[in-house]
C-alpha cells in the first residue's frame with residue numbers, strides 16, 4: 001500500500017541489471033526491497049546490445065535469483081565465438097565456431113532485463129521515480145525525494161543508479177572521466193537476409209577489426225541485427241567526432257567512411273550498409289581502485305561504484321555479482337552496517353582488478369597494431385596454466 005511517506009527497508013535506486021538482480025534475490029528471501037527507477041516504463045529506452053554472461057559472476061548471480069534455467073532458455077551459447085582482424089581484413093584470431101561450453105554465453109540485454117523485471121511482484125519496481133534529493137536521517141536511514149513529488153524513508157539505500165549516480169555523492173566526490181575512446185553506434189537490421197556477406201563475416205558472435213587506434217566492433221544480436229560500434233581514440237572535442245552530422249544520416253555515413261578510407265572494403269561495408277540510426281557513446285570510467293569510508297545505511301552496486309570501459313566485458317557481470325554478494329552479506333548478518341562493510345571490502349578489490357584489466361585492454365585495442373596485440377593476449381589467456389579467459 002502506498003502512503004504519502006512510507007518506510008522502505010531496502011530502497012534500490014535504478015532498475016538496471018544490478019538493481020533488478022538485487023530486488024529479485026531480496027524478494028526470493030522474503031525481504032522488503034523496492035526499486036525506484038526514473039524511466040516511466042521498461043520500454044522507454046532500447047536496452048542496447050548483447051552481453052556475455054560469465055560463469056563466475058553474472059551466471060553465479062543468476063543462480064542466486066533462481067532464474068538460471070530461464071536464463072539458459074534465452075542465452076545464445078553460439079555467440080561465444082570471436083574473430084579479430086586488422087584493417088586489411090587479415091585474421092589474427094579466428095574462432096568462427098563457439099566452444100562447446102556455457103562459460104560465457106551471450107544474451108540480449110533487453111531479454112535479460114525483461115526476465116528479471118517479469119520475476120518481480122507488483123509494486124517491487126516503481127517506475128517514474130527519479131531520485132532528486134537525499135537527506136541523512138536517524139540510525140543510518142535516509143529520506144529520499146523524487147521528481148514526481150513523492151518521498152520515502154529508506155532503512156538501507158542502495159545506489160544502483162549507474163554511471164552518473166546520485167547516491168554516489170553521499171560517499172565520494174569521484175566522478176566519471178572520459179577514457180579517450182568514443183563509439184558511434186550503428187547497425188544493420190536482419191543481417192542474414194539484407195547483407196549475407198557481412199553476416200558471414202561477423203559470424204554468430206563478435207567481430208573486432210582493430211588498426212590505427214580505431215576499430216569496427218560488430219556483434220550479432222538475438223533479433224538478427226548486426227550492431228556495430230565504430231570506435232575512435234579521439235578527444236571529445238576532436239572534429240573526427242564533432243564533425244559527424246548525426247542529423248543527416250547519409251552525410252554521417254560518409255563522414256564515418258572518410259575516417260576508414262584505407263580499410264578493406266569488406267570491413268567498411270559495415271558502415272556503408274548501416275541504417276539511419278547513429279548514437280554517439282563517449283566511453284567514461286571512474287578512477288581505478290575507487291573506494292570510500294563505509295557509511296551506515298548506504299552503499300553502491302554496479303556502474304555507480306565502478307564504472308569502467310567495456311573492454312573487459314565485466315560491467316554488467318559485476319553489477320549482478322555485486323547484487324548477489326550484497327544480498328548474501330545482508331542475509332547472513334541481518335545487520336545492514338556489517339553487511340555493507342563486508343560487501344564493500346570484497347567489492348573494492350574485485351572492481352579494482354576488473355578496472356585494471358579493462359584499462360589494459362583499451363590500450364591494447366587502440367594502438368596502431370591493435371588486432372595483433374589483442375590476439376596475442378587471447379592466445380596468452382588460453383595458454384595452459386592461465387586462469388584468465390577474459391577478452
Ligand SMILES: Cc1cc2nc3c(=O)[nH]c(=O)nc-3n(C[C@H](O)[C@H](O)[C@H](O)COP(=O)(O)OP(=O)(O)OC[C@H]3O[C@@H](n4cnc5c(N)ncnc54)[C@H](O)[C@@H]3O)c2cc1C
Nearest residue numbers: 014016017018038131161162302303310313314315316317
Ligand atoms: C557500449 C557498451 C558496451 C558494453 N558491453 C558490455 C558487455 O559486453 N558486457 C558487460 O558485462 N558489460 C558491458 N557494458 C557495461 C554495462 O552496460 C554496464 O556495466 C551495466 O549496464 C551496469 O549496470 P547497472 O545496473 O550498474 O547500471 P545501469 O544499467 O546503468 O542502470 C542504472 C539505472 O538507474 C537508473 N537511474 C539513474 N539515475 C537515476 C535516478 N536519479 N533516479 C532513479 N533511477 C535512476 C537508470 O535509468 C538505469 O535504469 C557495456 C557498456 C557500454 C557503454
